[in-house]
Amino acid sequence: AQSVTQPDIHITVSEGASLELRCNYSYGATPYLFWYVQSPGQGLQLLLKYFSGDTLVQGIKGFEAEFKRSQSSFNLRKPSVHWSDAAEYFCAVGGDNQGGKLIFGQGTELSVKP
Amino acid sequence: DTEVTQTPKHLVMGMTNKKSLKCEQHMGHRAMYWYKQKAKKPPELMFVYSYEKLSINESVPSRFSPECPNSSLLNLHLHALQPEDSALYLCASSLAVSQPQHFGDGTRLSIL
Numbered sequence: 001a002q003s004v005t006q007p008d009i010h011i012t013v014s015e016g017a018s019l020e021l022r023c024n025y026s027y028g029a030t031p032y033l034f035w036y037v038q039s040p041g042q043g044l045q046l047l048l049k050y051f052s053g054d055t056l057v058q059g060i061k062g063f064e065a066e067f068k069r070s071q072s073s074f075n076l077r078k079p080s081v082h083w084s085d086a087a088e089y090f091c092a093v094g095g096d097n098q099g100g101k102l103i104f105g106q107g108t109e110l111s112v113k114p
Numbered sequence: 115d116t117e118v119t120q121t122p123k124h125l126v127m128g129m130t131n132k133k134s135l136k137c138e139q140h141m142g143h144r145a146m147y148w149y150k151q152k153a154k155k156p157p158e159l160m161f162v163y164s165y166e167k168l169s170i171n172e173s174v175p176s177r178f179s180p181e182c183p184n185s186s187l188l189n190l191h192l193h194a195l196q197p198e199d200s201a202l203y204l205c206a207s208s209l210a211v212s213q214p215q216h217f218g219d220g221t222r223l224s225i226l
Contacts, residue, residue, distance in 0.1 A: 034214060043118070043204055043217035044157065090156055099170050100145055100211035104156035 002027050004093050006105035013081050014113045021076040021108050023091030033074040034092045034102070035065055044090065050074065061085070086112045117141055118218035120205050126224045129195060135221045137188040137205030145211045146188040148180060149204040151220070157204055163188060164211050195225045 005024045013019050025031060032051050036044040048059025055067040065076045074091060091105040118139045127133050137146065145164050149157035162170035163182040177199075179191040188205055202222050206215040 032212060036217075041219075043120075043219040044206075046214050046216065049214050088154075092156075094212060096212055098212065100147060100162045100164070100208065100215075101159055101170065102215065107154070107156055109154075 002093070002103050004091055004103050004105035006089075006091055006108050008108045009106070010109045010111070012111040012113060015083050016080050019076075019078045019081045019085070019110070021089050021091075021110070023074045023076065023105060025072050025074065025091075025093045025103075027072075027093050027095065027103075029095050029097065032094045032096075033065075033067060034094070035059065035063070035074075035076050036090045036092060037061075038088045038090065038107075040087075047076070047089075081110075081112055083112045083114065086110055118205055118207055118216055120203075120218035120221050122221055123219070124222050124224075126226060127192070127195065128226050129197075131195075132191070132193045134192065135190040135203055135205075135223075137190075137207075137218060138186055139207040139216075140186055141207065141209075141216070142185075143207035143209055143216070144185060145208045145213070145215075146182060147206040147208075147215060148178075148188070148190050149206065149217075150199075151202040151204055161190075162211065169211070192223075195223075197225050199223065200225045 003026045035047040050067045092102040094102045148160040151157045161180045166182045181189040202220045204220045206217045208215045
């Protein structure tokens with residue numbers, strides 16, 4: 001079965017600290033992987049994507065993610081968190097023959113301590 | 115600023131009303147999507163349009179009726195909704211299906 005697991009429902013980090021949000025997926029074909037961020041009252045903003053090629057992808061707002069096929073993971077990282085990064089983060093997987101369907105994880109809520 | 119524009123931002127309606135949600139994009143995207151999102155949950159796909167044709171309907175009740183008048187516009191017509199339909203309705207678009215989706219800020223719908 002196709003699925004995305006974000007093991008951490010809620011994470012709190014101090015401002016300036018590093019961040020890693022975990023994402024594991026189960027997908028039968030070549031996955032396309034995405035990280036989205038959603039601030040309260042807003043839609044989802046695409047942070048970064050992986051389709052093929054270099055397994056370390058850079059995104060907007062200083063985020064990066066690494067695709068590890070052997071671990072079926074696509075973890076999101078940021079070296080130094082800012083208070084404005086507090087939001088909900090969703091990992092999603094899609095593919096060539098899905099007709100546009102994305103499978104979303106349940107999300108990780110990030111809080112940032114001053 | 116989001117490049118996918120949704121109107122209205124908020125909508126309150128009774129269970130017997132008929133209303134429509136509107137979504138517009140001018141990025142030349144040929145795939146458009148409707149999602150429903152409940153609080154603290156991921157978005158749930160409702161409909162996908164590809165080249166102005168409905169390609170996916172995720173068994174959505176008929177009280178929700180999508181329409182794609184042209185490649186830039188997507189509507190969601192609402193009729194006889196139930197209280198459990200209260201949610202954030204998100205529109206998204208992409209260059210083509212399987213390409214990254216760009217979301218609007220949504221319409222927050224409340225059913226009285």
